Amino acid sequence: MYINGMLAEDDDDRLRLDTDHRVFSVKSFPHLKISHLLPQFRIVVLSPRRSQFHSRFKSAVSRESFSSLGNGEKTTDPARNSSAASPVSPFVERKPVNSIVTSLDDRSSTENFTIDGRDSIIDAFPSPPVDQNGRNSRNSSLTDEIVAKNNTDETPASRNATSCDARRIPVVNRKTRNNQVSMREMEHILAINRRLSCSKIPRWSVSTDFEILRARREIDKAPIVDNDPELYAPAFRNISMFKRSYELMEKILKVYVYKEGEKPIFHSPHLTGIYSTEGWFMKNMGESRRFRTENPLKAHLFYIPLSSKILRDKLFIPTSHSRKNIVQFLKNYVSEIASKHPFWNRTGGADHFLAACHDWAASETGLAMGSTIRALCNSDLAGLYELGKDLTLPTANIIDRGNPELGIGGKPAKERPILAFFAGKLHGDLRPRLLDYWGNGDPDMKVFGPLKRRARRYNATMSYSEYMKRSKFCICARGYEVHSPRVVEAILKGCVPVIVSDNYVPPFFEVLDWDKFSVAIKEEDVPRLKEILIAIAASRYEDLSLAVSKVRRHFLWHRSPQSFDAFHMTLHSVWLSRVYDFRARG
Template sequence: MNKLLRVILVFLMFRLDWRKFFFAGAVITLVVVVIQIHSLPNLLTVWMLSPAATFSSYEPLNSTMHLGENPSSGMVQQFEPILVSLSIAKNKSAEVKQDDEKNDVPRAVVTPLGPPPPSRTLPTRLLKDIRSLNPEEALVYAKKEILNASNVADDPDLYAPLFRNVSAFKRSYELMELILKVYIYKDGRRPIFHFPYLRGIYSSEGWFMKFMKESEQFVTTDPEKAHLFYLPYSVRQMKRVLYVPEARNIKPLAIFLRDYVNMLATKYPFWNRTHGSDHFLVACHDWGSYTVTEHKELSTNTIKVLCNADVSEKIFVAGKDVSLAQTTIRHPRRPLHGLGGRRVSQRPILAFFAGKMHGRVRPKLLKYWRGKDKDMWISGPLPSKVPRKMSYAQQMKSSKYCICPMGYEVNSPRIVEAIYFECVPVIIADNFVPPLNEVLDWDALSVTVAEQDIPKLKEILLAIPMKRYLTMKNNVKMVQKHFLWNPSPIRYDLFHMVLHSIWYSRLSQIEVPQSS
């Protein structure tokens, strides 16, 4: 045995070429890794290996209750947390109209499955009665309940001054949690369908899609139990795959979506039952509204959840469609980075804006105010390298009012940025419907300035009493929770608020029989 060991030792020390041995081992390891990657599920394989693609009228719930006037008295989480950042670029505006795309590949950072949250308890008999209702009957029941909602005296989760009618909203939200079921069509291939894009200024559509698909509370696999039907596509991904820049024509995108809806209407009975009025889509890209124009029922009947909520174009219909908050997500591993603001005493700037000069409003804003007044910090894009204390985010945190002018379209991520930094938004975009307008009282937390009044901007802001400004600033801080994409959705966050707006729009279609 000892002789054999000596022979092996001599061979290893003097006869074996170690360089060739390690090279062979490295080659074998590389081959094994490549084989394993190709055997992964399709979605992960796409993330790691795929290159960039080259290629009818509705009325409010009640004329006296549009979730409308404030009364005199002033839920479940998803089970697969996703780490997502809502941080803002430090040295420039987060609104990058050049799509913020540059062939980056979206990745979701998934944390381990957490324990299910505690259930909300309801009387067993009430649950049994509600679950025995068909979808239409359940919607009628919900609408009656909302119309007769009891006044909310004090709710620790809801700040009443933010809402048009906090009592009606609370009851509507509770009924959504109890009743709502959404069916998601499985048809459609990635990456246009079922593949949420999670970065950039258009990522709201992606995060809603992700949380909707992961929801065990709201999603049903039985379409006969559904109150709403979701068309799970991404306009940002549609542009990336289908749009030909040289052609400068977005009509092929609308034709593609038209053919998809026609396929669904032929394959299933659900679209034709309501002509699409119980279906909804979610699109944050500026082109979202233009992709529905080739299908009449899709354009006029479907509930459209759009960042480009421009009523002047006759595509977005206020009261039926839903204005989607445009949020910027840049750092998925740093959730809610930079959230928060400063005291009034640390905000020496009256009004701040910095950004690119596209659209009809921004050139006019700079014409009147760039370099004209020390209290009005109005400029083009900030330099790419500035001291941290002079960065875009820090300037917003140092300002009392943050100017939010429209870009190419009426929407802008600056509105939500201002809310994150506790800076009162000043919205300059005629014909724009602000996000969550069905329930939020935007007069309580923002200033709206007509485009024609830009020359009087400072005069308008200085005319606001300090007491009102302090109230608005506090309201901005209190409304933050309703505009957050949390790592895992929680009650009253942006995912649930958008879903509630869709639910509310569906209820607006329901007629409650008059009792004799």
């Protein structure tokens, strides 16, 4: 638990105290009982009218133990005191905090106020407590490393942008695909974006806001879970926090499903094919008795039941070479629900969400309704995908709408003689290279083009499904876009996925540790593919294979949803995004 004190950039000087996520005016600050606060705290004071705030702040807190700070002093950094500096200037108190901490909880501290030159954060506490796995209790194992990094996570464009603007700048150049982002670097970005919430502060408060704030505090203080009988703990980043978050979701989350929108673009789930997961989520959400509410005043989240696949089929004009009409259609829909209901206008769409699996959905929805939480199959950090707000919808090629679980399972780990397998259409520039390097008859590497009608051409002796069931590793190479149904297909058939898709954020990345059940390889390392896979020790492969079998349940869709399945995991990621991106009013 800690406190952030920050002067908001609006007409009223306000101080934010994140212990209860409320904003207090400076005038009302004396009524806050500082003795109720915990000793670990952080203060950030930013003011466009520094001298005004200085005198008012001293006066406001003089009756409480903050008076021990004395008169304080301005920063000695010439750049900060210069008239040419940023209009938002920091004011800092640089006295020891021992007396404050003692007055709060009879404890002492040797920490002093110090200045972080980049964001003017003044730390007066040690790092937040960690869980049993050594991870930060605010759901990030890399928070301290991120603070210590010297702008290495910034793109050239983001260095001159505000933190919120920087979140919307693609991390990777889309045309050149330079600066590939590793899984570990994605963890850095996720943790940074969680710290720097860009969600719009609601125009007025409702009771559900406080329920979300209480849920966040309970998740941060989640009791330690050593060995959960329902879940495979090693596959999670923080099993304790996930379990508590999931329990709270089941207990309190209510979702309002908009009735606006004409079929088939809205309210018509498409349940087969590679874009079908958006349809299965729509179906499960629409039929849910636990989560769906008909009373929008009780809703924590608002669902837009859109099919991006049908949207493309109905509105895209191939000869136009333009998707502006699709973007305008979505903007018109936002205008419709905003004119009929107050909910979009209250938050600017920050508590709204959609699930969209078509390749184009990331750009189309990003341009029309980018403030919403988006569950996207095409989760490309080189595109309009905001890690921390948006989440990844698992891509699955469901064949039978009556039985979405059809075809799961495979051989045990010790009965898989094939080292690696890939087959598929040669979309993009990566798959042809993969075929050129490894489609040469190597007995350990079964790499083919499309198998349905060309099995003889590639000397294939089994079906696509059988190869997966008999292979140790299944190569999941990107096509035109970063996502592929092979990732989920591999998991469902017990094959360890080998993700060869730079900058792809895998499903449920917020909670699952993909290093425990997959292998990620850079696209440039395709020539070394066999070398890398052979170097994986037998014991390591057994651990990966075991984890794959344990996480399989999280990627399955059911006609009637089951606990921890793909529907619940997707909804949980939406819930978690809202909980940690939420900013409250005073």
